[in-house]
């Protein structure tokens with residue numbers, strides 16, 4: 001089947017099998033390997049991407065279900081010379097160790113801060129509960145998101 005998606009700001013068309021999962025489309029067809037495959041059962045969140053600005057676990061969707069949609073992967077959030085505040089936050093606050101969970105964490109946090117720019121520490125923890133990390137103990141991840149929230153709210157003092 002043919003699908004057409006806006007991937008990180010660029011429209012593309014591909015022929016895919018109906019059974020192809022979105023996460024495998026992103027990695028194997030589009031070559032965007034920043035989206036990781038962990039459990040493939042909707043538990044770990046390593047495969048999280050934004051689909052029409054909603055954070056989704058891309059192992060739970062078929063690629064054909066994304067036809068016509070706007071998809072953002074970690075590669076679309078920033079680049080080496082222009083990191084997104086969340087990427088800066090994970091760097092500055094040591095929010096990762098092995099980094100396997102990090103792309104998914106960042107995209108879930110992105111949705112969280114878009115919906116709640118002044119999220120409390122408790123709200124950050126709740127917002128990220130669908131993303132698992134086996135390394136960090138989460139403390140530094142929460143600090144990284146708080147860092148990003150401060151950066152993103154700079155110049156916008158009113159809630």
Ligand code: FES
Pocket residue numbers: 036037038039040041042043044045046047048057058059060
């Ligand atoms: S790989 Fe999708 S939730 Fe774990």
Ligand code: FES
Pocket residue numbers: 095096097098099100101102132133134135136
């Ligand atoms: S940094 Fe290793 S799984 Fe999170």
